[in-house]
Amino acid sequence: MLKLRVVSIVTVLVVLVSCGSKEKEVMSENNLMANDKKSRKEVVYQVFTRLFGNTNTTNKPWGTIEENGVGKFNDFTDKALAEIKDLGVTHIWYTGVPHHDVITDYTKYGISNDDPDVVKGRAGSPYAVKDYYNVNPDLAENPAARLQEFEALIKRTHKAGLKLIIDIVPNHVARNYKSISKPEGITDFGETDDKAVVYSVNNNFYYNPGEAFKVPNWQNGYLPLGGEKNPLSDGKFEENPSKWTGNGSRLSQPEPNDWYETVKINYGVSPDGKHDFDPLPEGFDMKDYKAHFDFWKDKTVPDSWDKFKDIALFWTEKSVDGFRYDMAEMVPVEFWSYMNSAIKMNNPDAFLLAEVYNPSLYRDYIRKGKMDYLYDKVQLYDTLKHVIQGYGKTDNIPPIQEDLKDIEHHMLHFLENHDEQRIASPEFAGNAQKAKPAMVVSATISTSPTLIYFGQELGEPGAEDLGFGDPSRTSIFDYGSVQTINRWVNNKQFDGGQSTAEELNLRDFYKRLLNVTISSEALMGAYKDLHEYNKAHTKFYTAKQLAYARWNTNEKLIVISNFDADYGAEINLKLPVTLIKTWQLEPGDYQVEDLLYKEFRSLLKVSENQGVVKITLKPLESFILKLQ
Template sequence: MTGKQVIYQVFTRLYGNRNITRHMNGTIEENGCGKMDDFTPKVLNRWARMGITHVWYTGVIRHATRTDYSAYGIPKQHPAVVKGCAGSPYAIADYYDVDPDLATDVDHRMEEFEALLQRTHEAGLKVIIDFVPNHVARQYHSICKPANVSDLGEDDHVDRGFDPVDNNFYYCPGQAFAPCFDLYHGEATPYEEYPAKATGNDHFDNAPGRNDWYETVKLNYGVDYYAGGVLYDNPMPNTWKKMTDILLFWAAKGIDGFRCDMAEMVPAAFWSYATKAVKEQYPDIQFIGEVYNPSLYRSYISAGFDLLYDKVGMYDTMRAVITGQAATSAITSAWQQTDDIRQHMLYFLENHDEQRIASTFFAGEARRGVPAMMASMLMQQNPFMLYFGEEYGERGMDHEGFSGCDGRTTIFDYWSIDTLCRAASRKLTADEKLVYAQHEQTMQIARREKAISEGTFFDLMYVNPHLHRQYAFLRHIGHDLLLVVVNFEDHEVDVDVNLPKHAFDFLQVASGEYVATELWSKTKTNIDLQPDKAVRLQVGANGGVVMKMKVTVSENHKTMENIILNEHHKEEFPPAHTAEHLLNQTMMRIFGCERSFNAHIERKKSKMSFHLSHKPSRQEEKEIEQTMNRLIEEDLPVEFEFVDRNNLPEGVSPDRLPEDASETIRLVRIGDYDVCPCIGKHVRSTSQIGRFELLGTNWDEENKVFRVRFKVVQ
């Protein structure tokens, strides 16, 4: 997996639901429910092409709900302690089970999840699920736990408010659960709990209010909150072992990461133990923590977290800039606060807790969030998270039921998402299509440009104090320099962006006039880069520009034109020669073979030979032609990169280089599909190839050689 990490958070229950009944407080029968089967290979492959690398399936583990699944052996939950008809995905009812709402066949819900996991991986995407460590549903009871596992609370001493080792919960001995609201909710009898357990949001008496997390019970990790928060971890609390076993259970399924809900409400000492235990067996697994207190960031990273929400820093700053409550210079201050741990900070603009950008509670229009998305995605190497529907400008202004009209997409109710339904039926508005295109194009840049995923970041705001509603920075790697400017104004602007001498020295870039390609519009212009001089750019309303230049590296002062390459005597037909690159990679992916060992590429007809293990079937030959034409239609960019022959990127073998190959090698990249050393001529993008026609094939059984004859039709 290459390019920048982009996490797509999708609320699994809502994504695929196309029922537009949308009754307030509606049941699953009335309003419908999305299923795991809705995440088809077509959907997943589209996300991968868009630039998404990870999918966070929110709400997979079984949680409390008012829907009755007792016919399937699933315990019924009392509605008094369930928020909304569907229930909160953060009130876990069984850590070892899958939410039955998501299953087409409830009895086989775990198998359906495993199939979803496999489909997602086959699309080249990684899978993240929630781990909710701080609290469980009030009526938690596991029916799917392994036979040798005792249930949470099963062996508790309920006469003790706190026990540092044995108890999984906190209790109010001698007191019944008595919240300050109705406990009936239409049931024949009220909900009863004796003795009362402490509530999930650290409410340690028996009477939580309606605004508390009253549907949940706090888990005990050995912290004595009754005595001021003293931690007892020797001997190890029983909860540590049980919760680590749950992590290992899901890790064994093959997931790639856990998003850990309210991680800071669980002691860092537990995370040190648990992440070490999991990563010893699954070293590549990611832990993403919901930690809101910046003073705790570094201790939770030390405890094993790979990523932390950058909420009170970058998110809050971007929100203030979008709404005009802060100047863009505040963005600089935000990243500087976590610069020493920047690779661990997860940027985002929406999630299930935050209001939608397009809601009347936030910006009112999705386009106003676009420059913040562009900056967040492109300004550093660290990952970005996108919330489903954000890419269409979903407003979140529905009156769903328990959630109410609050600018958020409900996590408590059965519902369907307006923009997703209309996107599926191709009924998006022109503005929604534009917002989608801006998101997709930005993710493509983040995926394709190494300067974004691996390069150096240089903030330009300190020499541009006149920019109050624009944000400017550089990204650099090798000979690639990107000048990025985003505009938070509702109108087009002409801006002068100053480039300090320090930027040239720090990035080791030589001054001079360069041809710059604007990566969103693909337009080209000449830019004169000079120390302490300004570059004038026109930036659209609520948009941005990314000017890409191939620059001279000042360390050796060689221009790209002066780089010494091997002599090249062939005069290729660029469309056919580019098709050769595509066909090589297509054959490698379909048959697992090496690149062609004998090729004759001509304008009218070309031939290429491959060593294969078997004679391709007619279906496989058809797949070759279909794949080639699909790649051509995708209009993948064809770009060049100059590297030292001793520093070839992963996947590029030096074995095929000629013995007298120059020290500097030119690589040809076709999107993120193929990269190969080559000094020939190529088209600028695959749509210029034309149509690929397979003219015929030959099979040499004795030598296991497959010869392909083709032409490209302009």
């Protein structure tokens, strides 16, 4: 029995309207018709590589690799990759691939042991990279051939029709960075530094001459490895002179909440903020990557710039299709112009995604830094999270689209990633179903790519306490496994054979939605807000609703979203006359049919003054309707 509460309704509706060949499209002023815009939406599947194929369910806090197990590159079989692609995915982001510090002994492979006093967790932080010219030995069946195993995964990924992304972390490296795999002619970070000075333009690090590094004073009962004895866990780490820490701390003894396991990279920015490199000329924000590449060709740049450019090109030449850049806003935008233009000269289609959280920097990092995409975290994600949790208003969403209308294509959307709480965790929503309307909004409101985090499609709650990492987020620091993924992997059958019915139903929703987004032309077209119009002209339209239109010449979409988890309703959604005229719809009735589940039909009734479509909604229900 449908429970109705007329005063509080939200659902998700997408109406697809086809037009005759003679109709001419009139794009809204909010639409960004960028020359570099893709013809279809892109969907990124972020997967924490060492957790994906690990079927060991022990999950002991601070457990060793032998106790808790670890996933491997080889777990991404042809079958596994085909299933990920069929979910509606175009790109896969293999997180944790570059060789970072770990507390597992690989000395027989020529790899030095890492000190627990400067390693987070037992499996280590993927953002404390130790050797950029090789990959995490944990991920290989044969650590001696770990790079070859990853190269084979690159080939399998491409064979599956997917492109792949890995991390590069230019702001910082592991305190004990040392590459044993670097190509001939490459020097290590810090190898030629003048350590007698705090700063020199071609030093890779910043130093505190005359001061030795000290391990943080641990607080709240924390001890490395949970207090387990280890020959290297002695409260000491040899580093003299001490280096500045990755988050910018200049203390020789960092605080426990500092990024103490990493050291800050020097990009030619002196301690007083002076930039010892050429600025980009006025107007270069509007020039393409080729012009940026030409600008830097005859310039002398700081040594760190060249080191990271060489790293990026090393992986580009191995057919890696793009990079996710950690904490990009902590690195000068001119460096990004230098490196990204070099990458694009090698691969114009490279997918370059950056973690930037300051909206005042967005346009510079896109236009000057030549980033393809930035996280839309502090605006759309944070707002959607509040709405999902029940205390935010959808009124706050249209202004975000208005604010970002000139760069909306470049703002990647997500509801989960490795830094954020799992939707199903009690700290977020406690129920993955509550994110359904938000997921539709996230995936359809703009031309930007969509990112989902592995297990999100199965309602993963991230509840395990594995040691260093906190529950509510799947730990990136510890050995362990992800229970919803384990059930779907089903002893490497990758068929959901052990998944619950609820998990499979949720995955089916994501699969239907994502495949619609990557096949729709309209979602790469124009956008018009319908929220304010319906608030003013539609009875019972509230701040729990959100409506907007998306269209191009061949497809017309209307999206209306419902975040009410308790009540459904019947609503007459109204389209203003301006939109009817833009779409050149003649008065009459247009039948619409749901594309997601193909169980709902209604009529779009068009008059001279407006269009109206009547819908019967269940709580959190979603429709994608196509004009017949």
